[in-house]
Amino acid sequence: MSEAASIHAVTHAAPRSFITRWVFSRDHKVVGMQYIGLAILAALTGMLLSLLMRAHLAAPEAVIPFLDTVFPGGAPDGVMSPELYLGLMTMHGTIMVFFVLTTALQGGFGNYALPIQIGAEDMAFPTLNMLSFWVTLASYLVMMSAIVLAGGGPISGWTAYPPLSAVGEIAGPGLGLGQVLWIVSIALFCLASMMASINFIVTTIQLRASGMTMMRMPLTVWGWFTTGVMSLVAFAVLLAGGLLLLLDQVAGTSFFIPAGLIISDQVIDRGGGSPILFQHLLWFFGHPEVYIIIVPALGVVSHILAVGSRKPVFCYKAVVIAMAVLSTLGFFVWGHHMFVSGMSPFSAIPFSLLTIAISIPAGVIAITWPGTLWRGRLHYHAPMLFALGFVSYFVTGGMGGLFLGQAALDVYLHDTYFVVGHFHVIMGMSAVLATFAATYFWFPKMFGRRMNETLAKAHFWLTFVGGYAIFISMHIQGLAGHPRRYSDTTAFAFLREMQWSHEYITLASYGLAAAQLIFLANLLWSFFGGKKAAGNPWEATTLEWSIPSPPPHDNFAGVAPRVARGAYEYGSASGERDYVMQTDEAEARA
């Protein structure tokens, strides 16, 4: 299967014009950087939206200058209206989940590094790969248009539950054209993801270099491969659900709209459908989606901890199997988002049991991290800082899952800030920390320069502290019963008593956002003037570190690598080097 001849299976000639080199490029490295660029743009947008939301939450009556100019009608007299808050919130969630978290590690770093790490010249289908990026970009532009064209986007949240999202503007502002554009954008994103999945799966199976058995693949590759499989199945279902919702919006169908509704004194009497059906479709995608987000992060962190500890990964095979078990189980637990939805209470039993059972493979993966570090020789460089931070955040966030997965406990905690805190810790922070780790780690390979370590340390510690300050506090707000998706606390006495917590969280959020400016500054400064990097600054064993920085167009200069050993030969060599490259044939071991 992986003969030396396969290196040329996906050869495409080196591009010559600026357009074919940097714009419409089929080179997986360029596609990967384009995805990363999009994720950075989306992250800045999503962060800006969250800062606006936080400003309003801290001071609901405050006048925010320019707000009504940017969002006409959304902020009469400069005070953010509830519908503008909900519109910003919907976009914040949508942009972060799809265009940042689902994109950065998989489409971004996965595209960049996977082919090189398995010894291939490119992905299996380079043209399809290029197309998947451009469709993702189109999806993003359609999403942006929903904000500007529809007078503020939809106000139904990133989960877009019908009937609110299905019956049009009668149910609220932005729910007509804005919602339709939102659905179209998501449908495009689904198509792009499914295209990308095909590449990840086929490339990993077919294009591994000679000697690169599945069990010699770096864990990063296992992460991206497993995620590719999950994405193909999960996004297909989201696409179906999205199309049905779109039909309800524009074609008068009633998949999700019950008969006999009265909305704002207007009768809406369609044929009869089920809002709960949409939730099943959405969450059948939605739960695997969070594993699509975190599994690449697990791969990256396990990998970087080994590199930084100068030790092999602890029980590599167990990590691979646990990743697969986790990903599979992830398809059987979607109902834990629906315990109070009105679905059959009997179904809550298996959903609940399977959900908390996920702690078994998750715990197995988690034990391998201290296991890798144990007896290691820890180097506290930038990627390692973020990998260590990830371990803390993943364990903390995972604990929250043990509460929410128990149906009886979820009855109180559902739709409170406990949930908001939970998913921000486990996705907003953990996956993002892993993305930062990946950035600091592969930046030298991409650009031939190091990122500044001092700025990286400052960035890390401010982010580590800021994240906990904000999102643990949200867990606590949830314990007090603070519902989510509230634009302000003014209408409830028990919420007014907690207003101080919003002020404190807002301060912390501005601090956390400011800390990210350090990262941006580091990126820009290092890109233009960072210290030149040697080919293998981290002294790592995997194939990408055996080629120049930045790599040539075809990665291996036409010479297929021959892999002689596994990906984590650290700590075993004697002499000056404490590692052995995967291509090193001397004293080859299984």
Add this chain to the structure above:
Amino acid sequence: MAWVFCVAFLLTAVLIVFAFSGDVLWFPAAVSEFARDYDDHFVLTLVLTGFFFVLVHIVLAFIVVRFRPSTTPRSAWRGNMRWVWATAGTMALLDLGLALGSEELWGRLHLNEGAANPIVVQAIGQQFVWNMRYPGPDGEFGRTDLRFVNDEMGNPLGVDPDDPAGRDDINFPTLVVPVDRPIELKLGSKDVLHSFFVRELRLKQDAVPGILTTLRFTADTVGRYEVPCAELCGLGHQRMRTFLEVVEQSEYDARLQEYLDLR
């Protein structure tokens, strides 16, 4: 840097334990047996997960200092599967312990036969108010139809004026219940999804248009409890407020009668 991490991990453990210890923001007082049992199981979960959370952070704090390059020889140790099995087994036991308690609670709430002779009340949400309906002395809810819905004229649910069963239906904007009596709350909606959340009962259930969903409870403490809407329902979601008013039986009877007398 090693010591910075050590301190950071230890502080993380200490501060988060402090935050969850109940001194900052916590549940409101429990007003039913289910709510008290909920709190017990919640605390059990907190203690068990808290133990592992703290343990992991202590181990990490130790590791980051103990295994620096200056103090550790090279190692190619690939680990020992017994740690994997031990972790898997421990998590499985933890899960089982949590599951037993929580499934029992869930069964009590939604699966077991409810109390005999509950008071049945409907709570029908709409953007952005709740409409409670009591069946009245005849114990039967009147038929409803879209044609008769008229919020301004006091018929928000569209009770059919020709249905005798509906003549004694009682509409309240708040949920008034007698203390220590089992209640069967039927939730519905006229337009979009809403959710009825009584913090003091530790209960929540979505109100879904097109069907009726059920919540059963017995409140044992007199009081007036704010009820927020807990499912995003539009631009008024954050002000969709009602109350659970738990009153003495005599006051309950008096208020229902007062409504009927005034009709």
